[in-house]
Amino acid sequence: MKSGRAACFATYLALASTLLARPDRANDLYLENCASCHGSNADGGMGGSLSDGLWKHGGSDAEMARSISQGVQDLGMPGFEQTLSPEQIRSLVVFLREKEKTAKTQASPPPQPKKGSVKSQEHSYKVETVIDGGLKTPWSLAFLPDGRCLVTERPGTLRVIDADGNLLPEPVAATPRAVELGQGGMLDVAVSPDFALDGWIYLAFSDPLEGEKMRSMLKIVRGRIRDHAWSDEEVIFQAAPNFYTPAGQHFGTRMAFDSGYLYFIVGERGGKMEVQDLTRPNGKIYRVFPDGSIPQDNPFATDKNAIPGIWSYGHRNPQGLAIDPRDHAIYATEHGPRGGDEFNLICKGANYGWPVISHGMNYDGSPLTGLTEKEGMEQPLVQWTPSIAACGLTCYTGDKFPGWKYDFFAGGLRGELHRIRVQDRKVVADEILLSGLGRIRDVRTGPDGFLYIVLNQPDRIVRLVPAE
Ligand code: HEC
CATH class of the missing domain: 1.10.760.10 (Cytochrome c-like domain)
Structure with a gap:
């Protein structure tokens, strides 16, 4: 025995x-x-x-x-x-x-602001807890003009924080079903820039396709919240059923509005050369009108084989998207494999090279490609090797930290928050602002001018506020 x-x-x-x-x-x-x-x-x-x-x-x-x-x-x-x-x-x-x-x-470890204030290059700040407990793998944060705040939870729910800062115990009822498959689930949430007039809220999630085996693909819908329930749903983006896959990884995604357009990301879903193929939806960034219709001046709108919503391609798994309000330039952060995470300036019709070029290697340390650059493929403005597991990006537009105005803040699942200064579409500084708070899933500028961070492990929301 x-x-x-x-x-x-x-x-x-x-x-x-x-x-x-x-x-x-x-x-x-x-x-x-x-x-x-x-x-x-x-x-x-x-x-x-x-x-x-x-x-x-x-x-x-x-x-x-x-x-x-x-x-x-x-x-x-x-x-x-x-x-x-x-x-x-x-x-x-x-x-x-x-x-x-x-x-x-x-x-020399980066600042670990467990308590007290931290002095960084431009500002001293401290970390304030906004929501501690009650959230399961929060993924994205969006502010409503009336002071409420929406939070997605990856297991498949949409939560509301009321104007007094209380997390409502019940999720919004009747939101679309998201399969929590690998990295999938209820992912990004965004609010229409005309919310006060139209009330639209946008959700990006892993949409299930039932069959002998569960398959899924990123889908985007918009709807309104009435009496704490999802209603008036309209489909903004949905791939054809043959592009749904049993793969659990790399849905992307983020959404961002600018100048009357909606931009969004579809991750590569494990695909390789498919990412270079304009007839396939994965590994692309899209530009559509807010109702999902296609602008006629999109780069591939007149190519009858291409998916017309595509704005740029050759992406692996971007999970950060933000627009510089000064010149409307679009930036995205993207997960590389082992090494080679990227901060990219996203240009119309451009090819970002995955999987032909990369600064990273396979997870097991075997070589992926010897090429880090190639004619006709864009170079990142920053490449992080080793990977920071880039997730969440915001251009800071608040007034509480004047020295950070229009800097980009990029989170990473490994825990680092980077402050990136962009001048004339070039990166002139990359400061590690903090580390050690948990996995950073999302970063947003709050309407109050504080910098909000969505964390996993532990699951909570914090914000950076100026320290005297
Ligand atoms: C027989 C001994 C030997 C072996 C084996 C060897 N190296 Fe070196 N390596 C050296 C010496 C000696 C230098 C020069 C050090 C100096 O300049 O003081 C050097 C320098 C380097 C440098 C430049 C460092 C600098 O300061 O710029 C790199 C990079 C490097 N080696 C990588 C490698 C890698 C990777 C391998 C295995 C594929 C390797 N080396 C194998 C002895 C060796």
Whole structure:
């Protein structure tokens, strides 16, 4: 009995350790070829540290790749041009960026504003709790002009915070069914810019298609809330049934209004070259009129095979979308794979390159593509390697933090909040404003001028307010 139980426990331990020891082929490649000189953790040895952020032979991605492929002959590092492919060399650069960031975060962690005020480059701020408890995986936040606030919960519900700041216990009744499948569920919520006149609220969610196997796809509807119930529903975007898939990942999404148009994201749903195909809905950003009809000057509106709502393509899984009110430029943040998260300026008809070019590698550390750029494909304004798991983006338009006016705030599921300054459509600063509060799912400028952050694990809503 006792030995049986012990054997069982041993099997369990073996199983647990194989599950825990996820393959990391970049690490294997590193240990095999590099660790003898640079240490097993890339932090020393006769070749010197590759994680201290100091690069004697050049610290750009291209210069690091050159050091690896050509070696540093006179100091005793062999070139790997003959033994490793450009894709493998690229994955080693990504791997070393991860080591560099881990070392940097350990040496000087970004502000973790658990309590008290934090001094950042432009402002001192503190974190105030808005809603603590009562929410399940909140995903998106939208403010109504009457002081109420809408919150989606990924498991499939729409909640209301009243004008006094109380979370109403009952979700809005009769909202469309969203399947909580992998990363799917009730995702983004947006309010019509003419809400006071038309009352429209927009929802983006994973729409189910029943069959022998559950399939789903991103769908967008608008409706009104009457007596705390969803009504008057109209479909704004829905893909044809053959594009619904059993995949649980990468629905995208966000919605944003500007100059009489609605922009929204459909994630790549696990598709690869489909993302480059204009006849397929996934991996695209769309522009439509608020009623879902198609502007005739959309870039592919006259191409009879293309889906006419497409505004830009070649996207992986963007989950941040915001517009600069100064010049109406559109920006999106996008999840890369392992490395290569992006902050992009979204231009009419442009191709953002997935999966042909990427600054990242596969999750298991195997190479994805050796190409980080290609003619006819856009480069990100910022690429984050390692990934921040970019999610939620706002252009700050409030008055409470004058030094942040029109800066972009990008959240990440790994917990970092980045303040990005854009001048003439170029990024001139990227400050990590905070970390350690939880997974950042959404960031919004409140009508009160405070900066709102939707967090998961723990599930809550906080806001940044100025500290004296
Ligand atoms: C035989 C020893 C040896 C091996 C194996 C080796 N290196 Fe090196 N590496 C060196 C030496 C020595 C230098 C030069 C250090 C200096 O400039 O002080 C160097 C420099 C570098 C640099 C430039 C560092 C800088 O400061 O700019 C990079 C990047 C690098 N190595 C990566 C790698 C990678 C990746 C591998 C495995 C594919 C590898 N090395 C394998 C010895 C080695």
